[in-house]
Each structure stands twice: as structure tokens, then as C-alpha cells.
Amino acid sequence: MKVLFVAGDPKPERWTAPIKALLPEAEVYVWNPEGPVIDADYAIVWQPPAELFERERKLKAIFNLGAGIDGLLAVPNLPAGLTIVRLEDAGMSVQMAEYVLHQLLEASREMEVYREQQRNGIWKIHRPIKRADWPVGVMGLGQIGKKVARTLADLDYRVYGWARSEHTLEHITTFAGRKSLREFLKQTRVLVNTLPLTDETRNIIDYDALADLQPGAVVINVGRGEHLVDDDLLKALDDGLVARASLDVFRNEPLPSDHPFWTRREITITPHISARTLRDATLEQITGKIRDHARGQPITGIVDTSRGY
Numbered sequence: 001m002k003v004l005f006v007a008g009d010p011k012p013e014r015w016t017a018p019i020k021a022l023l024p025e026a027e028v029y030v031w032n033p034e035g036p037v038i039d040a041d042y043a044i045v046w047q048p049p050a051e052l053f054e055r056e057r058k059l060k061a062i063f064n065l066g067a068g069i070d071g072l073l074a075v076p077n078l079p080a081g082l083t084i085v086r087l088e089d090a091g092m093s094v095q096m097a098e099y100v101l102h103q104l105l106e107a108s109r110e111m112e113v114y115r116e117q118q119r120n121g122i123w124k125i126h127r128p129i130k131r132a133d134w135p136v137g138v139m140g141l142g143q144i145g146k147k148v149a150r151t152l153a154d155l156d157y158r159v160y161g162w163a164r165s166e167h168t169l170e171h172i173t174t175f176a177g178r179k180s181l182r183e184f185l186k187q188t189r190v191l192v193n194t195l196p197l198t199d200e201t202r203n204i205i206d207y208d209a210l211a212d213l214q215p216g217a218v219v220i221n222v223g224r225g226e227h228l229v230d231d232d233l234l235k236a237l238d239d240g241l242v243a244r245a246s247l248d249v250f251r252n253e254p255l256p257s258d259h260p261f262w263t264r265r266e267i268t269i270t271p272h273i274s275a276r277t278l279r280d281a282t283l284e285q286i287t288g289k290i291r292d293h294a295r296g297q298p299i300t301g302i303v304d305t306s307r308g309y
Helices: 013-022 051-055 092-108 111-119 143-154 176-186 207-214 230-240 279-294
Strands: 002-006 028-029 040-044 063-066 083-086 136-139 160-161 174-175 190-193 217-221 243-247 267-269
Touching: 002 013, 013 028, 040 279, 051 063, 063 279, 083 279, 092 111, 092 143, 092 190, 092 217, 092 243, 136 143, 143 160, 160 176, 174 176, 176 207, 207 230, 230 243
Parallel strands: 002 028, 002 040, 040 063, 063 083, 136 160, 136 190, 160 174, 190 217, 217 243, 243 267
Antiparallel strands: none
């Protein structure tokens, strides 16, 4: 069995050494566009070059080093019918839940007010929040979205969920399909986006969507930058429809230095760190699936390319 690592890491041995330890029966190679063709059986990839599929024509499956596969599906010569396997959780869900909870508490508990009071030497206690005033809507109910929704519901926030298909979650009211999107948004003050990026979800958070949110709205985007229409968010902030936004993903990364998001006090920017890939858990999952696939056993996480996730 030949396994090819294709991720552009300047220190690929950080990945290949544990792959060899976890999968000793495999020959492990690092992608080199100027080297010989490997005739690999499997590739472990992150944003692979198109040349990979021109050179390696015997691949049985490719394993993506992340849950989002929009970048992979954008490769123009991705072979039709090739099995694509996305990363399932591997420690990312709990990180995402932590991040979203932190951003929610910043808004609902008015933590910036207390920081400002500290800077000015002011001791003043403000009224406790009413969680009923902070209904949360989670867009996307995959593993990450479900973890976020359940975490917030366990803290007694009123939580709603929206996805393309039907989901049933205890203590969470769910909506499904485009026809129910507006009804979902009207129940929501804090909008959390965990959707995968597809043609159907691109630009889904536009001015009309933001206008449907409850007064004092907060937007937390941890999905993809292309879900949010940047100019529409700025207009919604100017028009008082949105009070603040916490953004971890952007259309162009790094976020250009002249982008207006940088200068808006209402916007919190983080550099795509809401959920980082944990190497050990990731490789244990991927190598286990490679072994099972090679043995003809069923595996989970196979992407439906017609849906984009």
C-alpha cells in the first residue's frame, strides 16, 4: 500500500512520521511535483494542486485534512467518481463550541463594558442577563453545528437550528430547507454559521437575512467567508440592524490590511482559529479509515460531491 502526503507543510515529517507509526504496512511518500510518479493508492491532502491528479492516476481514495472540502472540490481536474473522505470532528467540534460560547458571552454578558470600567477605575454591577432575550440560531447541523447547539442549550440559552434536511435534537427547535429559513431567522438574535460552503449556501448571509434577525443582532461566522456578503454586513451595522459580529473566516485570507472590517469597533476578527486540526486525533482517524478501506470494509465520512459535503 502506498500513501502520499500532499499538504504543503514545510515540515512534512511532522505528519509522515506518525503516519508511518500508525500504518506500518504502508509506504509513505511526500508529494514532490518534480519527483517520480508514486502510483499511490491513497493520498492525504489539504488544498492539493491540480498536478496531483494529472500524475497520480491510481488513487483509490483521498482523505482531506479538514471537515470543509470546498477547496478540494474546486480543483478543476478532480477525477469523477474518486472516493473523497472528509475529516469527522477529530477534536474540532469542542473547539468550535468553545469559540462560539466565548463570542456569545462577550455579547450577552457585556464583557467589554466591564473591561472599559476597569480601564477607568469604575466599580459598577449591571443587571443580570435574561437568556430568553438572547435566542441563538445555528445554521448547519452537522457534527460541529450539533455540538455548538447542544452546548448552548445546556447553558439554558434558547437554541434554534437550521439545515438543508430534517434534524431532531433534544431541547432545540429545528427548521429545514430554504422555505423555512426566514422563519428561523426571525426567531434568532445571535446567528451562528457553521454551514458547509456549497453553491446553495454561498452568500446566504446577505442584507435580507440580516434584516430578518431580531433587534440587537449578533453574527458569529465560523463557516466560510463566502457565506457572508461583506458589504451587506457593513450596511446592516450602519443601519442598526446588527449590533456586533465575530468573524473567524473571510473571503480572502489573510484578511487584506485595507479591508473595512479592521476598523469597525463592532467587529471582532480572529485569523481562522476557531477550530484547529489536532494532528494526533486526525491521523488516528485517517489511518484507521485507510486500513479499513484497503480491507474492503465500510468507512464513514465519504463526501457526496453532488451536495458538496
